[in-house]
Amino acid sequence: MGKSKKSEVSAAEASEGGDNYDAKVKFCSVIAKPLADEKLCKKVYKLCKKASKRKQIRRGVKEVVKALRKNAKGICILAGDISPIDVLTHIPIVCEDHKIQYIYVPSKEDLGAAALSKRPTSCLLVLPKPIKGGDGDEAEAKEFAEAYSEVEKKVKSAQIVF
Helix, strand or coil: CHHHHHHHHHHHHHHHHCCCHHHHHCCCCCCCCCECCHHHHHHHHHHHHHHHHCCCEEECHHHHHHHHHCCCCCEEEEECCCCCHHHCCCHHHHHHHCCCEEEEECCHHHHHHHCCCCCCCCEEEECCCCCCCCCCCHHHHHHHHHHHHHHHHHHHHHCCCC
């Protein structure tokens, strides 16, 4: 009896809008600007997944701020539905000081899943080059570079001028 109810509820949630962009945007903070549109969100999540596989990612507020202070370059991706939002309100300011592009996505759960983590993630810094060590597969590196440059252009066009 208990198992069937749980499966029904999870199936109903999935069909209702597990990936519904508009429903997730409702839970975003007012200051979550520039917010990625649905198409850009998918590209950002794919980039995060590739970066995580290649170990070209910094995850979480402490790691991101530390990397930014050490002048790491990349694209900063922030979740718009963090509560309280004060946890990461300083990150866009640090990004602007270091001339690093940033963008908000609607869901911390989706951002964590894209970073191949079991936990929700409030922010990520996608690095253009691997931290240390080999690049791995050349075809994979080329594919990542193309995805990175494409997202970088889109974020730049969505970015508020500073």
